[in-house]
Amino acid sequence: MKIKGAVPIPYIIAIILGIIVVSAVGYWFIYLGHGFWGEVTVQSCNSKKQMYCNIWAAAGYPSGEDAIRDNSCVDDEGNVATWGTAEDWACYAPGCAEIGVNVPTVEECTS
Secondary structure: OOOOOOOOHHHHHHHHHHHHHHHHHHHHHHHHOOOOOOOOOHHHHHHHHHHHHHHHHHOOOOOHHHHEOOOOOEOOOOOEOEOOOHHHHHHHOOOOHHHOOOOOOHHHHHO
8 A cells, every 4th residue: 555645765865865866976075185174185276376476477577566466455553465475475375485485586477
């Protein structure tokens, strides 16, 4: 005798197994594959370095007074960071210098 509206047990088991598989893959992708949230990785720093070079190249590799990038990287004393300096790199890619990915030079960006 069939009960109207009843959900068969195999479907419930399949749904539970599906949730477990999706959770396991999500855990692997987010935590094991890309580091923990907020963790700085060499790969992410190298990507930031390439983007920094692209933006710097678009600006024409300015120097001197023209090298002041914008107001987004201002220190505690109100000084604005200039392109290609350790201060600007620390602002643009925080934590990257600590893991060995240093501020790019014009030579690195043009090679």
